[in-house]
Amino acid sequence: MRSVKIHWVKLTALIFLMMALTAVSTVWISSRSLYPNLLESIMSRQVRDSVGLVGARFTQEEPIFPEEFRQEAPPIRQTTNENNQTIMIRRPKGVDLDPKPVAWVGNISLSHLGLKELPASRPPACILLGFGKCGTSALLEFLDLHPKIVSLDWEPDYFCDRMYPKYDLQWYVKKMPPSFSDQLTIEKSPCYIVEHDSHIRMHAMNSSLKIMVIIRDPITRLLSEYGHYAATENYWGRRAMTFEERVYNLRTQEFKVAQILKVGDYAPHFEHLLKVFPRNQVLILDGDKLVTDPLSQVRRVEEFLGLRHEITDNDIYFDQSKGFYCMKWPLTKETKCLGKSKGRVHEEIDPDFKRKLIDFFVPYNERFFKIVGQRFDWLK
Numbered sequence: 001m002r003s004v005k006i007h008w009v010k011l012t013a014l015i016f017l018m019m020a021l022t023a024v025s026t027v028w029i030s031s032r033s034l035y036p037n038l039l040e041s042i043m044s045r046q047v048r049d050s051v052g053l054v055g056a057r058f059t060q061e062e063p064i065f066p067e068e069f070r071q072e073a074p075p076i077r078q079t080t081n082e083n084n085q086t087i088m089i090r091r092p093k094g095v096d097l098d099p100k101p102v103a104w105v106g107n108i109s110l111s112h113l114g115l116k117e118l119p120a121s122r123p124p125a126c127i128l129l130g131f132g133k134c135g136t137s138a139l140l141e142f143l144d145l146h147p148k149i150v151s152l153d154w155e156p157d158y159f160c161d162r163m164y165p166k167y168d169l170q171w172y173v174k175k176m177p178p179s180f181s182d183q184l185t186i187e188k189s190p191c192y193i194v195e196h197d198s199h200i201r202m203h204a205m206n207s208s209l210k211i212m213v214i215i216r217d218p219i220t221r222l223l224s225e226y227g228h229y230a231a232t233e234n235y236w237g238r239r240a241m242t243f244e245e246r247v248y249n250l251r252t253q254e255f256k257v258a259q260i261l262k263v264g265d266y267a268p269h270f271e272h273l274l275k276v277f278p279r280n281q282v283l284i285l286d287g288d289k290l291v292t293d294p295l296s297q298v299r300r301v302e303e304f305l306g307l308r309h310e311i312t313d314n315d316i317y318f319d320q321s322k323g324f325y326c327m328k329w330p331l332t333k334e335t336k337c338l339g340k341s342k343g344r345v346h347e348e349i350d351p352d353f354k355r356k357l358i359d360f361f362v363p364y365n366e367r368f369f370k371i372v373g374q375r376f377d378w379l380k
């Protein structure tokens with residue numbers, strides 16, 4: 001009877017030992033592989049980057065320590081939310097987390113990451129359709145300073161003929177930067193305005209989509225396009241035509257209409273766009289004013305999108321050496337101007353040739369003013 005009792009004690013001890021061993025090895029294995037995989041699966045690389053976590057830390061070789069979660073983008077500016085609480089704006093966007101120490105294995109939750117929800121890619125609520133060389137990049141960079149705006153920093157061209165047949169909406173949405181549900185995603189692709197099928201495709205995706213188009217004096221736009229062409233030719237070691245050669249046929253003494261009007265005649269593009277989208281869903285921005293007074297245009301966008309005025313003089317400054325407005329982030333004292341390909345010095349045009357060009361554009365511009373019910377102070 002006594003030996004049976006001893007066997008029972010031994011057996012129970014053995015079972016406990018085995019259970020303890022299983023528990024320890026489970027914890028060890030999960031800490032080395034399961035946990036990272038779990039994190040990998042709930043946070044795409046893009047999302048991890050957006051919350052400032054470093055992807056490489058999630059490899060199986062490295063154990064995860066709470067400290068690793070504290071790696072995040074430094075705040076660039078400070079603002080207040082709807083409840084007047086101070087919040088920090090970080091780059092990249094969607095990052096307003098005060099990192100809390102993360103619990104060890106098996107205890108992942110959003111609150112550990114300081115988030116109410118995981119940022120996710122969402123379809124754009126607003127698209128900037130063009131026009132190319134009118135300041136599309138500068139506008140989007142300035143808008144990205146707004147805490148409720150998340151902008152894509154490349155041109156997906158999704159709705160254009162080159163891309164649309166090849167990719168589906170899921171592909172497009174996945175390409176959008178991660179955002180929180182109270183933020184608006186914006187993308188820009190200048191091919192959208194000149195390829196009219198894009199208007200229809202965008203409308204099919206979302207009929208209440210907000211549309212923005214930025215335009216500028218068509219002669220300044222043409223000079224900008226020429227600057228781009230000349231820089232490309234020089235880069236490849238080819239002789240670039242002069243501006244006059246490029247837009248004017250010296251032999252026939254006529255303008256190269258197809259070349260000049262492909263983008264510069266704004267009227268047909270707006271005519272089509274406004275057949276697809278109602279006028280109150282379309283905001284026309286002034287690219288010339290964007291150069292001289294960017295906040296005037298940024299405010300118009302904030303109002304159009306129903307957002308609070310957040311972007312102020314504190315966020316931008318005129319950079320003497322760039323000759324354009326640039327961004328500054330008060331908290332880090334960092335500044336950022338657009339790259340070398342934006343803000344080139346334009347070709348001087350002979351005054352007589354310019355007069356000719358102005359006269360050429362007058363009827364096209366008048367037609368455009370009529371279509372949009374708005375005049376612009378161009379051609380001087």
Ligand SMILES: Nc1ncnc2c1ncn2[C@@H]1O[C@H](COP(=O)(O)OS(=O)(=O)O)[C@@H](OP(=O)(O)O)[C@H]1O
Binds near residue numbers: 137
């Ligand atoms: N803040 C600031 N910094 C730099 N550049 C500025 C800025 N604001 C407007 N612009 C004008 O933007 C012009 C380029 O327009 P886009 O970005 O639409 O060009 S593109 O079609 O995407 O290539 C670019 O044209 P170029 O001057 O010919 O380079 C600028 O005139």
